[in-house]
Amino acid sequence: MNALLQHLGISLRLHLRNKMALLYGYLFPLIFLVAFAVLYRHERIPLLRHMGELLTVAVLGGACFGLPTTLVSERERGVWRRYRLTPIPTWAVVASTAIARYLIVLSAGLLQLGLALAIGMTFPKHPFDLFVAFTFVAFAFIGLGLVIAALADNVPAVQALGQCIFLPMLIIGGVAVQLAALPLWAQHVSAFFPGRYAVEALQATVSGAGFGGARFSLLALALSGIAGCVAGAKLFRWDAQQRFSARSGKAWLVPVFGAWLAVGLLAEWRGRIAIPVDREVAPVARAKVKVPPVAVAPEPVRSPPIESPSAMVGASASTGTVMPPPAGPVAVMTPPAVTPVEPVVPGRPLTPPPPDPLWMHITKKEIDALDYNLPPDHGIVSPMAGRDEEAEDYMRDQVESIRSKLPFWPPGTDGDDLRCVRNLLYVAAVPDAIQLPVERYLPRVVFEYLIDTYPREKLTKILTWIAMTPEQGMVIDDLSDLGVEGTAGDPMVVRERAYLYAIKFVARLTGRVEE
Amino acid sequence: MSAKVLVRDLQKRYAGVDAVRGVSFAIEPGEIFGLLGPNGAGKTTTVECLVGLREADSGQLEVCGLDARRHPQEVKQRIGVALQSTSLQDQITPREALKMFGAFYRQRTDPETLLKRFSLIEKADARFDTLSGGQRQRLALALAFVNQPELVMLDEPTTGLDPQSRRELHDDIVQMKQDGCTVLLTTHYLEEAERLCDRIAIINHGRIVATGTPRELMAQRRGAQSVRLVTGRPLDLARLAQLPAVQDVAGKDNEATFHTTGATATLGALTQWLGTEKNEIIDLQVRAASLEDVFIELTRDPEKR
Secondary structure, eight states, rough: OOHHHHHHHHHHHHHHOHHHHHHHIIIIIHHHHHHHHHHHTTTSSSSSHHHHHHHHHHHHHHIIIIHHHHHHHHHHHTHHHHHHHHSSSSHHHHHHHHHHHHHHHHHHHHHHHHHHHHOOOOSSSSSHHHHHHHHHHHHHHHHHHHHHHHOOHHHHHHHHHHHHHHHHHOOOOOOSGGGGSSSSHHHHHTSHHHHHHHHHHHHHHHOOOOGOOOOHHHHHHHHHHHHHHHHHHOOOOOOSSGGGGGGGGGGHHHHHHHHHHHHHHHHHHOOOOOOOOTTTTTTHHHHTTTOOOOTSSSBBBBBBOOOOOGGGTSSSSSSSSSOSSSSSSGGGGGOOOOOEEEEEEETTTOOOOOOOOOGGOHHHHHHTTTTOOOOTTTTTSSOOOOTTOOOOOHHHHHHHHHHHHGGGGGGHHHOOHHHHHHHHHHHHHHHHHTTOOOGHHHHHHHHHHHHSSOHHHHHHHHHHHHOTTTTOOOOOOGGGTTTOOOOOOHHHHHHHHHHHHHHHHHHHHTTSOOO | OSSSSEEEEEEEEEEEEEEEEEEEEETTTTTTEEEETTTSSSSSHHHHHHTTTSSSSSEEEEEETEEETTOOHHHHEEEEEEOOOOOOOOOOOOOHHHHHHTTSSSOOOHHHHHHHHHHHGGGGSSGGGSSHHHHHHHHHHHHHHHTSSSSSEETTTTTTTHHHHHHHHHHHHHHHHHHTTTTEEEEHHHHHHHHHSSEEEETTTTTTEEEEOHHHHHHHTTTOEEEEESSSSSSOOHHHHHHHTTTEEEEEETTTEEEOOHHHHHHHHHHHHHHTTTOOEEEEEEEEEOOOHHHHHSSOOOTTT
C-alpha cells in the first residue's frame, strides 16, 4: 500500500513538473472552454448546455493522450523495466498510474467547472451525480488509454492512434459537435463510440434529470471501461523491446471493440439513436395531430387588465420556471405577474369573457428595453437572409414549399395570436438549431408571412412579449409536416433561437435594423 | 555456506534463437563474480533470467537459497540490480527515486545514507535529465542498494562512462565486497574484470567456456607469451613462422605479432636472422599472456582459429 501511495505521489508530482503534460492536461481543455463560450455566447446561461461536452473533452485529452504518452515514454526509457526488477507487482504500478490520471483529469474538470461558474454558468443541478458520472467517464477513457498504450510501440504511435479515436469522437461522435446538428447516419455511428455516452451522462447531471436520465449512458461507460481495463492489463507491456506486432494475446482487443459494438447495437435495438427529445417538447406537435395544443400549457392570461406589465415588476411570476431574459436592461424586467388560471381542459370552451392578453399592454419603453445586441445575420447563430437575398437553386424548392404551406399550418393558424406567432418563430428557430442549409432563408419567409398577416404594431407587441417571456409556451421541435426533417432535441436551444428571432424581427419592425 | 547463486543447465530460447544453451555456474557468498563474453554471447539473458525479467525455459536457478523460478518476487526482495543504461523519468530527482524505490521493499535503506555513499548529495534534488552519465550510473547503483541486498547484479555498469567515472565506480564495487555483499558483474572490459573479479566465467554462444580466477585463466596460456615486432624493412612472415617455438604469426609489411612457447630460443634465432638480413629492429615487445589473450582465444570463431 505504501508502495502504491509513494508511486502515486511521485506520478502526480512529476505530472506537475512536466510542462507538456500541463499544456495538454489543463490548457487544452481551457481553450475548448473559451472557444465554446465564444461560439455559444448568445445562450442565456453561458456553457450550461455544453458542460457535458467540455468535461468529456478534458477527460478524453487526459486519458487518451496524457495517460498513454506517459506510459509509453516511460516504457521506452526503461522505467517500467526498472520497476519490474522490484518486488512491486506490475498491476499495482499500473493501478497507481491510472489513479494518478483520474486525479489529474478530475482536477482539470474542476478547473473547467470553476471557470464556467466564473463566466456565469449556474451551479450544476446534481453535483453528486455529476461527480459519479465524471468518475464513470474517466474510468471508461482511462481503460481506452491503457489499450492505446498497449497498442502503441512508441510515443508518435500514441499520438497517431489517439487522434484516430479522438477526432471521430469529437466530430461525429457527439462530443464537440452536438448530435442534433449531425445527419442521422452520424448519429448511428456515434452510438458505437463511448464519447456520446460520456456527454449524455455528464450533461444529464449538469442540467438534466441526474442519474435518472443517464442510466443507459452509465451502463455503456461502465462496459467500455471494464473491457478497456481488462484488455489494457492483459496486453500490458513493460518492455519496449516487445513489439505489439510480435506479442501474443491480441485477441484481448476483441472485448474492447466488442463492448463498443455491443453498446451500439443495444442502443440501436432500444431505439436510442435519434437524440433523446425532452419531454417538454409539445407532444401534440410531435404526433402531428392537427389540433393545436391548447390544453397543454395555457398562455399566461389574467382577468383584470392593468396599465402596463412593467407596473408589475417585482411581483413574482406564477408560471414556475420563468427565467429572466438575457443580459442587459431586459434582465431587470420580470414578466408581469399572472393570476393563476384553471388549466383548460381540451374540448371545453374557454369561459367567457376571454381575458385581455398581456402583450397588449406592452409599451414603447419595454420594446426599447429589449437587448438588441444580437448575433450577426451572417453568423452561425440565428442567421437571416436579407430581403433581396435568394436561396440557392438546390434549396429554393424547399423554401418555396414551406412558404406556401405556412398559411395552412395549424400551429401557426389555430389558437390565439400569441401562440401562433410563437409557433411560427419555431419555423425559423428549429432549422437554425439543427443547422439546416435553409436556415438563413426560413426566418425571412416567416418574417414576411408575419408582416403580411398581422398589423405591425400588434406584431411588435407580441414579439416583444415573446422575447420577454422566452420560457413560456410549448416548443414545437418537429416541423416534418412543413417538410423540415430532423429535430433539435433540446427545447432550450429552440427557445433561445426563437427569442433571438423575436428580437431580430422587432428590430426590423421598429426600424432599428434598416432593410 | 552454500552458494549465493547456483545456475544449473539454464536454457533460454527466444525469437527462434538459442540464447542460452545449458549455462551452469555458482557464486560463493562475498565474492565478486564476473560473467564475461562478447556481445550476444548470452550474458544479459542469463542475468535477466536470474533477476526475473525473463522466464527460463529450463534449468535450475537458485538465488540466496531460493528457487528463483518459483519465487521470483521473494528473490527480488533480496537482490539489488543495476541494468545497463537505466533511465528514469526526466523530472524525478535522485532523492525522490530512492525514496520511492525504497517503498517497494520490505527492508530499506535511508535515502540520505545512499546519497552520501554514492556521492550524490550535491545532486540529490536535481532533475534526472540534468545528471551526467556517471551520476546516472551512480544513481542506478544506489537504487540497487535501497533494499540492503545480499546480492547485487550489475550488468555492464561502466559501459559508456569516462575513465574517471569508471574508476570511481570500480571503487564503489570494491566497497560493496568489503561490506559483505556478493556481486555478479557482467562486463566486456577485461582489465575491469581482471582488476575487480575474484572469479570469472567466460560465456560464448550461450555456453560457459571457462571458469576460474583471473590468474587461473591466464595460466591456461602460460608459456605462450605474445610478441610484437616492428622492423625497418618488410618481413618474410613465412620465414618468421619457421623460427623455433613460434606460433600464430600475423601481420604484414614490417609489422608482425606471434606467440612463442620459448621466448629465449625464439628471440635468439630472430635476432640472428634479422642480423643476416640487415633488417633493423625498431620495436620488440614480449609479454606474458593476458586475460585478453585468453578471452580472445576462447571466444574466437572456431573457423578462424
